[in-house]
Amino acid sequence: MKTKSKVYRRPQIARNFNKLLVVVLLVALATSSPVARAVPQPQIRRVMRHSEAQQQRDTPVWPVWAVSRLLHITEVVKEKVPKWKDQSDDISAPVIIVPMIAVPPREIVAGSTKGLPYKVRIVHPHKRASHGIARTFGRRQTFGTGPHLPVNASDINEYKGETMDLHGGIVGVGEYFSIVEIGGKEMRVQVDTGSSTLAVPMEGCRSCSRQSNRRYSLLESANGRAVSCDSDQCAAGRCSSSCPICSRRGACCSAERPKECGFSLRYADGSTLSGSLIQDEMVWGTLRCNVTFGGILRNSANFERSEVDGILGMAYQSLACNPSCFDPPFDALVKNRLVDDVFSICMTSTGGKLMLGGYDHKVAKSEVRYVDMTHFGMERYYRVSLGGQVWIGEERVWMPNFRTAIVDTGTTLIVMSTKTFKALREAFQKRYCNVPELCEEDSWFQSGMCVSLSDEDMKLLPTLTMEVGGSVRLSLRPTDYLLKYERDGKSYRCVGIMGMDGLGGMVVLGNTLMQRYVTVYDRRRGRIGFAEAAAQCGD
Structure with a gap:
């Protein structure tokens, strides 16, 4: 038994x-x-x-x-299975470093996280009485173009790729773009981790007059073809009220070219674009890959500037359904095994680097610390948790509507709800009224405000620290969250944080944060890494 x-x-x-x-x-x-x-x-x-x-x-x-x-x-x-190193180690995958350039940020509009206020107030605390002198100036007086950074030959040899530079900075130059070749035509596309579609203007676009004369042409391309509205690639049953023409299968056809599969996009800044889906070869640095992209035949006036032709989204595939779904360019590179499913970005006030397929340890002066991304179901954005608190100096302060954040290269500033921004300003004013004009009724701590502060004044301000993923603290010095701007030989500091309604508990971590920290988008492991950036990204 x-x-x-x-x-x-x-x-x-x-x-x-x-x-x-x-x-x-x-x-x-x-x-x-x-x-x-x-x-x-x-x-x-x-x-x-x-x-x-x-x-x-x-x-x-x-x-x-x-x-x-x-x-x-x-x-x-x-x-x-590739051997990935532990949390504190560099990613061992080969890295292709591709160039990015930058242009002045677009003018921000109501309800948008994109861009920068083109009209700001400059406060001179040492030159005014109690109510002071404030003046307003316009767009052309505010922004300029940064210098072109040279390619680093040593990086090319070590990483078996080429170095492509980000040019410009947050205030002087705020929208970072890369140069790609599509169908034999060179195009400048803004690199945006907050969207997923590649879209460039094509021949026949009558509303693209603000952009340069660079246009994609099917006639001049050796391999390009338009996706037919009757093909299986043009998703059936997706036609809605936003589609001007529907096929028998319920697919959304292009308004300008009804035989071709249509696409349409609306961005957070209110800009729109539409046209036809095209398939062709994209050359990005040393990488070649067939991609599906949007050929713009109509866009709104505020879509891009004359220096930039289109946009290249690097978020997840779920955002690339407009309404037909297709692989974003980076996903196509990964699926063709040209790079690993990870990329990194380093920004400076004058430029930076975009690393496809991994991370170059030279761009940082600290180890990369990773946190898990929080997707809440479907993968869309590069989202992390915040925990509802910040540290102002050494003191912890609880913030309303401060639970999650999206890391977005297409956003110039750190953007939070109006309620959160007000709470942050009040927390500063309770503790640092020794800083000139900070606690005045018309304090300079407001969205779209610049102030003249001496180096001694700047030293009176505290660091601002947030904790992402419950484990990694990111600290911004006063020189990080007050952006430097020079005009007429004088230096000013502009508030690099902005309050905006409609965000709820979400925060957008834009280029203000990325000038201090390299960001590593490790999509394969569902995590994002942060490392303190080296001066000039290691150059």
């Missing part, structure tokens, strides 16, 4: 092992090959001895080749 009792209550690990072997046997029967049997015999003997010990419990002895197959599969998996 003792023996039977033991057999009946056999250990859980043994029962689980039996179930595993059943699954393995089925897989092995379907996929067996002579190679699978060439496995070191000691490993087989260990497993067989365990199986023999189970015979008294009516457990069958599995054939040697079946166990060998299991061990072979294990070894193959180990060989094929």
